[in-house]
Amino acid sequence: MTDLVPPGAALYLGALLIPLLPRKLRPVWMLVLPVVGFLQLLSIDHGQFLQFSLFQYQLTPVRIDALSLVFGYIFSLAAFIMVVYSLHVRDVVQQVASMVYAGTAIGAVFAGDLITLFVYWELTAISSVFLIWASKSKRSYRSGMRYLIIQVGSGVLLMAGAILWAWNTGTIEFGHLGTATLAGKLIFLAFGIKCAFPLLHNWLQDAYPEATVTGTVFLSAFTTKLAVYALARGYAGTESLIWIGATMTAFLSFYAVIENDLRRVLAYSLNTQLGFMVVGIGIGTEMALNGTAAHAFTSVLYKALLFMSMGAVLYRTGTIKGSELGGLYKSMPYTTIFCIVGAASISGFPFFSGFISKSLIITAAADGHWILTWFVLLFASAGVFHHSGIRIPFFAFFAHDSGIRCKEAPWNMLLAMGATAFACVFIGIFPGPLYRIMPFEVDYQPYTTTHVVTQFQLLLFSALAFSVLMRTGLYPKETPSTNVDTDWIYRKMFPTAIHAFARTAGRARAAFDEAFFDRFDKFVSRVYRHYGPAGVFARTWATGSSVIWVLVLLVLFLVLYYS
Amino acid sequence: MEKMKPNEKKYWLDDPRNVTKVYYGVWVICGIAALADLFYDKHVHFFWEEWFNFYGFYGFVGCVFLVLVAKQLRKLVMRPEDYYD
Secondary structure, eight states: OOSSSTTTHHHHHHHGGGGGGGGTTHHHHHHHHHHHHHHHHOOOEEEEEEEEEETTEESSEEEHHHHHHHHHHHHHHHHHHHHHHHOOOOOOHHHHHHHHHHHHHHHHHHHHHHHHHHHHHHHHHHHHHHHHHOOHHHHHHHHHHHHHHHHHHHHHHHHHHOOOOOHHHHBBBOSSOOOOSSHHHHHHHHHHHTTTTTTTTTTHHHHHHGGGGGHHEEEEEEEEHHHHHHHHHHHHTTTTHHHHHHHHHTHHHHHHOOBBHHHHHHHHHHHHHHHHHHHHHHSHHHHHHHHHHHHHHHHHHHHHHHHHHHHHHHHHHOOOBTOOOOOOOTTOHHHHHHHHHHHHHHHHHHHHHHHHHHHHHHHHHHHTTTTHHHHHHHHHHHHHHHIIIHHHHHHHHSSSOOOEEEEOHHHHHHHHHHHHHHHHHHHHHHHHHHHSSSSOOOOOOOHHHHHHHHHHHHHHHHHHHHHHHHHHOOSSOOOOOOOOEEEEEEEIIIIHHHHHHHHHHHHHHHHIIIIHHHHHHHHHHHHHHHSTTTSGGGOOOOOOHHHHHHHHHHHHHHHHOOO | EEETTTTOOOOOGGHHHHHHHHHHHHHHHHHHHHHHHSOOOOOOSSSSGTTTTTTHHHHHHHHHHHHHHHHHHHHHHHHHHTOOO
16 A cells, blocks of 8 residues: 555645645644655555556656665654744745655655656755745845756756666666766766755855745755765765765865854855765765765754754844854753754764764775775864854854843744754664664674764864864954855856956947948938938929920930930 | 843853853863873774874864864955845
């Protein structure tokens, strides 16, 4: 029975009923949908379902295996928590969009062929943009437009790659693809855009912080982790991913340190976490892929928790700029605690979730003797503690007292944050259940004396560095600002270039007009002067004078003829 | 949203002396974490991990590097808030 409906369908089909329900029932219905979806995943068997043939190709809309189930579970869990967080939202567009978005993301991780994947890929893009537009500002409209163009563009690349792949291999099954063929490269690029590879990353920092308070929380979970899943499925063991991932972990840390919009700081740090997962895929061993899956699982939770806490701050104070905040621990003590739990988890403190997932990837890098990568990952671990672990809670809730006094977050937000914080700690202390659902058997013990002590050293001395830099005034101040990133290319350079081109072309046109058309016009008007209605040749003359002129001409003709 | 009232309750962290205490507290905890290295057998992948407090030094230097480079990056990328508007 459960295999007759694709996973995720409960959410995206159920979402279509939301507008038809009475207002008060809608939140209840939205809480039911992810639960139904989750129960379906618990009862479904491994295998391929609902297969049918389209022309000569075999479509597999549903494929259930261990790797897809990890992502299915966490997406369902995240959707439920996020619905709780957004129970106060009355905007039906956001309600429908968020459920369709979560549902199609779940559908995508169970897609067994590239065509089904493409359909879900584009549906996640289209549904999620409404969460950005729901902010209803000119800024969010434009940002959403850029987001949509890039996301749909990624889908177009995927489609092109899929067609080429089918042409070359005769199958559209979504298995290992590799980068050896052009088709493989195109699909790699499509996944890379959605996974926010270096220099393709900026749609994320551009769009996510422009979404609504609850929209950003939804966005943080699905799109990029779907891309991680797709890469793990199609490109495990592709060495270039190690370098790409390592770059992702490190280079945006610098932006995260100087960004003033705290939700944007989190968007930058989201990239660094994706980098860890991408490195795991690149290494491609069982341990590394377990690490990627486990880290995707834990990062959905702690990232959501951090975005929820910053969302609560934005909801209550109306701002999320580091330069305007501070001292909020007095007004929002619970939110502060939950934020710190999220911060400890992303930093990988022992007994918090990040510790037991990130270390799988770092250990896999050490096992494979990827020494440079290992150093970069260690640097990124210290860095992420710095910009997300300390900076976020510090500038929002502590630092100098901004004088803002507000109410604590609403009960539904606190409940969602509390549950997520509990999950982060539970997974951190008892990693067993999470390890059991990994795609491969986990043979790893995170809690050894060496690991715990060295991790504490790494993090505590990072905290010391922060304290010393703050104390000595070397730390860059929170300043109202925009930091230009790769989006500068299409938000400033292209428009400026186009305007410059338009101006130059306009001038050239004017010069051409002057040189050619003006002379032509003068010629025409001269002709007109003689032949126009008022011209000398158009004058009406008296019959008598005409007869005289005809006579003169005839005489002249005779004279010339006979002379 | 309300503003701060003039004679509201004082919190422990409002006193700068306590902030100083926290600051030195961080030093003390770091000292303990570093010294812990002397009391157990390390099981490591690479030889440099066995050096005394390697992770601590690496974390400290890494973070200082991160912040100082980011500060220089500001000169290159920082624009007014309404730059794109």
